[in-house]
Amino acid sequence: xxxxxxxxxxxxxxxxxxxxxxALYAEGLSRKTFAQYRDHLWLLGGTIIREVSLYDxxxxxxxxxxxxxxxxxxxxxxxxxxxxxxELKAFERMCRRLEKFLTESA
Numbered sequence: 001x002x003x004x005x006x007x008x009x010x011x012x013x014x015x016x017x018x019x020x021x022x023a024l025y026a027e028g029l030s031r032k033t034f035a036q037y038r039d040h041l042w043l044l045g046g047t048i049i050r051e052v053s054l055y056d057x058x059x060x061x062x063x064x065x066x067x068x069x070x071x072x073x074x075x076x077x078x079x080x081x082x083x084x085x086x087e088l089k090a091f092e093r094m095c096r097r098l099e100k101f102l103t104e105s106a
Contacts, residue, residue, distance in 0.1 A: 005053070010045060010049050013062050019101070020098055023101055036090055044074065047076075048066065051069075066102065074091065
């Protein structure tokens with residue numbers, strides 16, 4: 001458990017994140033909306049890596065962990081208690097879109 005393992009695991013998530021962001025960009029979202037999705041994706045990634053590190057789940061398939069994390073409106077992000085209801089809804093919306101993207105990409 002530690003930084004090297006966290007970085008390696010996070011690196012395995014990046015192709016899925018990049019593909020999702022490219023798909024969003026291709027849709028022509030406004031700059032503000034795109035930035036919101038990007039920021040929430042960053043928050044999701046950090047939450048996944050924290051959970052993997054905490055429970056020593058480095059052997060878990062990153063795609064499986066990502067799918068599990070976005071299912072059913074997604075996991076609660078770190079520091080969710082400091083988010084407004086609107087921010088939480090936007091995070092859930094991003095998780096639903098990412099889940100759809102992952103399903104269609106399979």
